[in-house]
Amino acid sequence: MTEAEGAAHLKAIFEAEGYRIAERFALDEDGVFVELDGWDATARVGYEYITSEAGDRLEFTPGAIAALEARMARRELFVFLVDEHDVDGEAALSSAAREFLARVASLRATA
Amino acid sequence: MVSSAQVVGAARQARATVEEDLARVDSFHHWHQKQRADVDAELAEASRDLGQALLPSFHEKAIERAVSLTGYSPLAHERLGDRVAAEEAQLAGQIAAIEADRRYWDAERDKSLRGVTPAVHTARLAQQKRQFDEFVLLAEHPRLQRLRDLGYGTPAYDVGWWRISHHQDKSAVDEILRRFPGFNGDFGRFLAEYGRCRAACEGLARDLAAAQAVERLLGEHERLVEARRTTKDRWLAWARERIVSHVLGTEASAMSRWLEREPPTRLIFLRASGLRAKVGYLDGLFQAHVGKMSVELRERRAKLQKLEAAYSRRPRTMPAEQFAKVFVDKRPKYHARFQKYAKGYHRVHSFQRFHVARGVEELLWWDVMTDGRLDGSFLPDVGAFHDTHPDYEYERPDRSFFREPRDAELDLSAYDEPAAPSDEALAAAESAGGDHEVFQSDAS
Numbered sequence: 001m002t003e004a005e006g007a008a009h010l011k012a013i014f015e016a017e018g019y020r021i022a023e024r025f026a027l028d029e030d031g032v033f034v035e036l037d038g039w040d041a042t043a044r045v046g047y048e049y050i051t052s053e054a055g056d057r058l059e060f061t062p063g064a065i066a067a068l069e070a071r072m073a074r075r076e077l078f079v080f081l082v083d084e085h086d087v088d089g090e091a092a093l094s095s096a097a098r099e100f101l102a103r104v105a106s107l108r109a110t111a
Numbered sequence: 112m113v114s115s116a117q118v119v120g121a122a123r124q125a126r127a128t129v130e131e132d133l134a135r136v137d138s139f140h141h142w143h144q145k146q147r148a149d150v151d152a153e154l155a156e157a158s159r160d161l162g163q164a165l166l167p168s169f170h171e172k173a174i175e176r177a178v179s180l181t182g183y184s185p186l187a188h189e190r191l192g193d194r195v196a197a198e199e200a201q202l203a204g205q206i207a208a209i210e211a212d213r214r215y216w217d218a219e220r221d222k223s224l225r226g227v228t229p230a231v232h233t234a235r236l237a238q239q240k241r242q243f244d245e246f247v248l249l250a251e252h253p254r255l256q257r258l259r260d261l262g263y264g265t266p267a268y269d270v271g272w273w274r275i276s277h278h279q280d281k282s283a284v285d286e287i288l289r290r291f292p293g294f295n296g297d298f299g300r301f302l303a304e305y306g307r308c309r310a311a312c313e314g315l316a317r318d319l320a321a322a323q324a325v326e327r328l329l330g331e332h333e334r335l336v337e338a339r340r341t342t343k344d345r346w347l348a349w350a351r352e353r354i355v356s357h358v359l360g361t362e363a364s365a366m367s368r369w370l371e372r373e374p375p376t377r378l379i380f381l382r383a384s385g386l387r388a389k390v391g392y393l394d395g396l397f398q399a400h401v402g403k404m405s406v407e408l409r410e411r412r413a414k415l416q417k418l419e420a421a422y423s424r425r426p427r428t429m430p431a432e433q434f435a436k437v438f439v440d441k442r443p444k445y446h447a448r449f450q451k452y453a454k455g456y457h458r459v460h461s462f463q464r465f466h467v468a469r470g471v472e473e474l475l476w477w478d479v480m481t482d483g484r485l486d487g488s489f490l491p492d493v494g495a496f497h498d499t500h501p502d503y504e505y506e507r508p509d510r511s512f513f514r515e516p517r518d519a520e521l522d523l524s525a526y527d528e529p530a531a532p533s534d535e536a537l538a539a540a541e542s543a544g545g546d547h548e549v550f551q552s553d554a555s
Binding site for chain 1: 278
């Protein structure tokens, strides 16, 4: 799946779940500066489809990911991180994305 | 004029006849193959007998006699005794090297004390390993190693749930555990068992490789011991093959004359030489008659098929003269040819009185076998003989040669080499530094 295909697929799933997605959103918060493939600024939920083709690996360095994950651990925001190498077809991507969103919803409900 | 329908009908009928003839030709072929195999077996036996008669042993005198009888001088220079001794020494060295290997003695001890042969040991290990292999094979999954490395199911696993790889890991675990319902979804317990099975597999694979190496070692030892035991026999067989090949490759008349000095050996030679000629004649006869007939019949079948198709596709008439020519009955012609073939084949195949050739000066087996009554010049061997002997004319041997040889005439004992030398004689020869290898007479 290419960068464009993967991002479009995720956008469709997130929007189907009610999120209002802005594409290629530059997130610049508390020392985290990355451009996300999709981001709902109100829900603070987004996704990033990491591919070599888009040069994402230069931006999503281990340091940047660690900073993002630290904020996710504190439940300040949620970004579904997808490495193209871990994607085993569209169906698997959809299922994983839905599971991610269900988890987010569950955490928000208990917060 | 003949109508199209008549032509098609005649073509079909003629083709049916050709098919019948071809089936007969095929049956001749099978029959010939069988006869040929029987004669081949007879020839192999006769060649063995000839080798044994010409070279009963490696005794110096036996070699001298064989060279003098056959003119096969390379045998005198082969230094067969040295070759045998060299090979035996080499084999003895290889055997000693294996016997110096501790694994050999351990295996021998296990065999004698516990009755466990290396093969049994290997089979047991393989069986044990199979049980663990089954578990490991069933657990195989592209992500299993990763799950083990990351410590899935333990606090060490730190892949965030927001990563797709987390979902993939979870799916993989679900898939693996579905194959092992006995773990009730406890992946940690599964991993522990998997680790145990993997370790057992690896250990058993090492043991198995070692056991197989010992099995090979013992097999090699057995092979070498057998090779040492049969060294002389093998070299003797080798030398006999060479001398027999020389003798049967030499013109039969010349060799028969050479062997006149030893009538029993000559009789054995004549049988082998005659059988060798018989094989060539039977093949030649088959090829010249049945083989040729088969080609002709196949060509005729193709022609008839073409004709039938052409007249069926576009109806037309055929001149009566042409019709008669095309559909002439060829069976009488084939029958005559087969009669000729069968007569020659039977004469040659049933011939067994090889001893008759003692009374023939210029030996052409074809004439001896057919009593000079059949022309065999169409056969390559016979034709070649006539080319090299332009003045040859078959002379029937004297009646006395037709008589079966008496037992006394077949007795080879008078030509055997002297009795085996005594130990003292051998020691004396050795101390004199003689370069003639002397062996005991081999019972062949």
